Every structure is written in structure tokens, then in C-alpha cells.
Amino acid sequence: MSAGGFHGGLKLPGRKEAAARPIRRCPPPAVLRVALRQHPGEAALPLVAAGQSVREGQLLARAVGPFGADLHAPCHAEVLSIDESGDGLLCLRPTAEDGDAIRLPLLDPDTAAADAIRARIAAAGVVGLGGAAFPTADKLAIAREAVILNGAECEPLIACDNRLLQERAEAVIRGGELLRRACGAGSLRIAIEEDMPAAREALLAAKADAPAFELDVLPARYPQGGERQLIEAVLGIEVPRGGLPRDIGIGVFNVGTAEAVWRAVAEGRPLTRRLVSVAGGGVVEPVVVEALIGTPVAELIGAAGGYREDAARLILGGPLTGRALADDDHGLRKGDNAIVVLSTAEIPETRTSMPCIRCGACATVCPARLQPQLLWQFGLAGQDSRLSDHGLFDCIECAACDLVCPSHIALTAGFREHKLRLRGEALERAAADAARERFEQRQARLEREAAERAEQEAEQQRRLLARDAVRAALERARARGKGPP
Incomplete structure (x- = not known):
């Protein structure tokens, strides 16, 4: 274990109440609003038609061009409508389960070759779950010397990675090992902050039965979760101005991405759900929710007990880097890691x-x-x-x-x-x-x-x-x- 530092930053109140409660499953909503563009590239091309019934895991839309990612059905559903303007939107109505979910053929996670792992990650539509939503397979196409799993959840009120590590540490470690092998890296490190003691204990407990990795426990400091800042804090190396981590042989992946990679390889599950923090003084019970991609924000708020009377501002993302939402119809996307509801008292003067x-x-x-x-x-x-x-x-x-x-x-x-x-x-x-x-x-x-x-x-x-x-x-x-x- 090590503790490093990076230039600048601030010590901020964490307010990680959501990390203290078990992950809560959000039931399927009446309608899923699945955006066709959930990544930096072009909107995915729909492969289904309105009125069609689809099964959980079925390919809904195919990636188009560079930086794109496939989309899969989050559950058994009926396609209500398709809008290909702007980012595009598939509206799905969940239906009673009728038949098995579609799964990708299983791979042996212990013996799968690097190219097979990368192909599986692409076929499962896995993207970075820390916010940028860059296709993970694209990042793995370039060889790296070291892989860092980013669990340094430094922005206030965001706690989904913290809770994930507490409950599913072994899946994260094993997913990290797959990422390491997929890009030919020699070492795997997992970085968290010192105000995550439960996550630290879970990682250490899982370490005995999991692949080797080095745990870096860093002082809690914002914005340490940025990949450039994390590399500097963990390795003491600066990414050159105008350059990228790959230029110095480093790959940084969110811990949630690592878990999604493990599910894709070992269980054949495409990325159709994710963890999201629902927090702030404007919700009844801050909690980390596991929800289907496309779940409206209103349903996520409902899973946290609903709005308080003094709820005043709705933010997609963290309170510092997120963007205000005009309503709660927004459908959850792969890169959305937090919903923050500020109370009247929390809105800055x-x-x-x-x-x-x-x-x-x-x-x-x-x-x-x-x-x-x-x-x-x-x-x-x-x-x-x-x-x-x-x-x-x-x-x-x-x-x-x-x-x-x-x-x-x-x-x-x-x-x-x-x-x-x-x-x-x-x-x-x-x-x-x-x-x-x-x-x-x-x-x-x-x-x-x-x-x-x-x-x-x-x-x-x-x-x-x-x-x-x-x-x-x-x-x-x-x-x-x-x-x-």
C-alpha cells in the first residue's frame, strides 16, 4: 500500500451516506428510455423495429464508426418507438419474463487469450463507467505497462464505487486481472481513498483468493479521481500536456468497468445495468441503486425514498462536475454514475x-x-x-x-x-x-x-x-x- 499526491486539489466533505447502505435493486420501470448514443462516437444503429418483442441481452443497436458501443436489451420488453434524431432514443416497455435471457458464450477467464477478452468486451458493449463512457475495448487495443483500477471516488455525494467494492470486491479484482491481460500490462493496482475503510477491508479480505494486485490507499483529496491526477498520485508520473495516459504506458479503468468486464467474460452478460448513487439533502434516503440502463431518473429517486419537500435542484452527476436536469425523465445511461438532489439549504448563495x-x-x-x-x-x-x-x-x-x-x-x-x-x-x-x-x-x-x-x-x-x-x-x-x- 502507498500514499501519494498530485498538484493542487482540495479537501472536501465526503458526504458518503449512500455508501453505508446495501445496494438497492430498482425494479423495471413502466418504460425504459434507452439512448442510442451513450458513448463519444456516433449513435448506434437500431436493429429492431417498433412493435417487436425483445429478450434480455438481445442486441438492440450496433455500434457505428470509431468510439461506438453496442446496446443490448436491459430486460424482456416490447419496442414502443424509435427516434433516431439527435442522440436517438429507444422506448421499451418491460414485459413479464418469457424465456431465458440471451447470454454471450462463456469464456474461461483463466485461459482466455487477450484478443478474445477484447472481443468479448466489445461484444458486451462495455464502456467506462466512471463517466466518460469511452469504449473499453478501444482503450485495450494499445499495449500498456501497468493498469490502475480507479476507486478514488473523490467528489462529494458520489458513492457507487465505494459500495461496489464493499459488496463485490472479488469480481472487481478478477475483472482488473482480465483488463491487465487484455492489454499486456505487467502489474495491476487498485487505488482508493483513505476515507473508504470498509472498501479497503473488503479488498484485503478478497485478496487471498484473487489474482495479485497492489492496493494504494491515498489521502482523500478532490479531484484525485481524474485519471491524470490518479496516475500522478499513485506512480508519481505526470502525463505530458496534450498527451494521454497511453503515451506513458498506463491504463486507468473504473472499478465498475472492471466488474462489468468480469460479468461479460465469466458470465456472458452484456452491460445492461449499472450502479448509481442517489444522494443529497433533497432525497429521503441516500443509497446506491442498481438499475437497468434506460431507467428514468424519477424511478431512481423513488428507489431512494422519493423527494423531500425541500428538494430544489436535480443534478446528473456530482455536485461539482454534473449538469442540472430540467426534469426527471432522463433515462439512465452507461456513463451516469450519480443523481444528486440538492435541498434549498444546500444550494449555494x-x-x-x-x-x-x-x-x-x-x-x-x-x-x-x-x-x-x-x-x-x-x-x-x-x-x-x-x-x-x-x-x-x-x-x-x-x-x-x-x-x-x-x-x-x-x-x-x-x-x-x-x-x-x-x-x-x-x-x-x-x-x-x-x-x-x-x-x-x-x-x-x-x-x-x-x-x-x-x-x-x-x-x-x-x-x-x-x-x-x-x-x-x-x-x-x-x-x-x-x-x-
Whole structure:
């Protein structure tokens, strides 16, 4: 066991009440709302039709292009409707079980080859369950030297990984071993924080009968759960600016992802359900819920006892990195790890922002080693090139800078807006460049075709002239032959 550190960060109240209660199963809702795009790539292509009956585990939609993931039926159901606009949406009505669930052929987890493990993970639609939802098989395609399972659940109120480790530690370890073998890594480490004693004891208890791993117990500090920060805390290695963990031979996977990998390989189960924290002062009983993908948020709140009278704000994700929901119809996606309901008393007081006083507190806590005060100034001045040069896109939007800013400036929101704008402008430039290239290629093709036609016409004219010359010569020859000797 080891304890490391990373640059910046904050010590925040954990508020992990949900981790103290057993995982609670959420029953199937009246309607499942399954998004076709639950990953960074394009929306999956539906393979079913409205009115069709499907069985649990049946392939509903096939991945399209890079960074996509297959979708499977969370339970026996009837397809009510299919909407392929935007992220796409399959509405399913759960039905009484009639027949066995569909399972993928079992693999021997002790002997399966690396390529077979990767293929199984892809076929099961497994993605990162820590939030990004990047397809796990894609991450495993590149060889690594070490694998770290991320159990450092540092954001307040999120507790699904904590509870998972308490109840299913051995499945997590065995899934981690499969991940290690799948990418050829030499070592497996599991990182948790020191305020997770029950999870620590469960991992140590399972260690005797599970594959070898090293347990890293880290000081509780936000945002240690970010993979760059975790690598620095565990290994003392920094991921280069603009680079990725794979560039230094490290693979970081969420502990929930590891469990899903174990179920996919050893039990043939596609990813159709996940654990989600339901917490905050606005719910009756904070708890970790196991629910089918597509379960509306309203049902998850119901599994936690429902709303309290003073419930005031609904957030998908953690209180610092999540996004506000306008209603509770949102269907649970593979990457959704938390639902937070804030009470009236928990909503931060709205304060008028003031000019930056250049105190440097934001730079002190920034885990990406950025200068947020400078980025803010560049944004105000419209200096886009300087925004990029000073690492805007290295910002992980953890909001640590917001928490310490004495001027109450909404730094993270501003950085997020600049990122969206610059990415949008880059896409527009790329589209314009592509359109110009297509135009130039078309013009070149038209000019080439015109030149070819001109050459063909000239050749035809030359042939006609040559033929006429031959005829004239023959006529002259005949004329000479008929004349006087």
C-alpha cells in the first residue's frame, strides 16, 4: 500500500451516506428510455423495429464508426418507438419474463487469450463507467505497462464505487486481472481513498483468493479521481500536456468497468445495468441503486425514498462536475454514475462576481497546473490563440478554482463556453476547408475532363484531316492514271 499526491486539489466533505447502505435493486420501470448514443462516437444503429418483442441481452443497436458501443436489451420488453434524431432514443416497455435471457458464450477467464477478452468486451458493449463512457475495448487495443483500477471516488455525494467494492470486491479484482491481460500490462493496482475503510477491508479480505494486485490507499483529496491526477498520485508520473495516459504506458479503468468486464467474460452478460448513487439533502434516503440502463431518473429517486419537500435542484452527476436536469425523465445511461438532489439549504448563495484580484488561489488548487486567472483574462480579451497556448483544453472542469475564488467568478463555466466555442469554430473551419478542397478537386476534375475532351476533339480533327489528305492523294493518283500517256 502507498500514499501519494498530485498538484493542487482540495479537501472536501465526503458526504458518503449512500455508501453505508446495501445496494438497492430498482425494479423495471413502466418504460425504459434507452439512448442510442451513450458513448463519444456516433449513435448506434437500431436493429429492431417498433412493435417487436425483445429478450434480455438481445442486441438492440450496433455500434457505428470509431468510439461506438453496442446496446443490448436491459430486460424482456416490447419496442414502443424509435427516434433516431439527435442522440436517438429507444422506448421499451418491460414485459413479464418469457424465456431465458440471451447470454454471450462463456469464456474461461483463466485461459482466455487477450484478443478474445477484447472481443468479448466489445461484444458486451462495455464502456467506462466512471463517466466518460469511452469504449473499453478501444482503450485495450494499445499495449500498456501497468493498469490502475480507479476507486478514488473523490467528489462529494458520489458513492457507487465505494459500495461496489464493499459488496463485490472479488469480481472487481478478477475483472482488473482480465483488463491487465487484455492489454499486456505487467502489474495491476487498485487505488482508493483513505476515507473508504470498509472498501479497503473488503479488498484485503478478497485478496487471498484473487489474482495479485497492489492496493494504494491515498489521502482523500478532490479531484484525485481524474485519471491524470490518479496516475500522478499513485506512480508519481505526470502525463505530458496534450498527451494521454497511453503515451506513458498506463491504463486507468473504473472499478465498475472492471466488474462489468468480469460479468461479460465469466458470465456472458452484456452491460445492461449499472450502479448509481442517489444522494443529497433533497432525497429521503441516500443509497446506491442498481438499475437497468434506460431507467428514468424519477424511478431512481423513488428507489431512494422519493423527494423531500425541500428538494430544489436535480443534478446528473456530482455536485461539482454534473449538469442540472430540467426534469426527471432522463433515462439512465452507461456513463451516469450519480443523481444528486440538492435541498434549498444546500444550494449555494448566488453572489455577484467581482473583478479578479490576482490572488493566485485558483492556480494553487488547479490539478492541471494551469493559471486560471490568465485564462479568464485571455477569454475576456478574445485572445483565442493564447487560450489554447496556455492549456485551456487541459482544464478538466473540476471547478476547484470556482470554490476558492474570493471574487466569486464562474471560471469553470467560462472555460467550458470557450472550449465549446473554439471546438465549434474548429469544426466550422474544418468543414470550410473540406468544402474548399472538394470545390478545388471538382474544378480540377472539370478542367481535366475539359482538357481531355479538347484533346479528343483535336485528335479526331487530326484524323479527319489525315483522312482527307489520303483521299485527296488517291484522287490525284486516279486522275493521273486516266490522263494521256
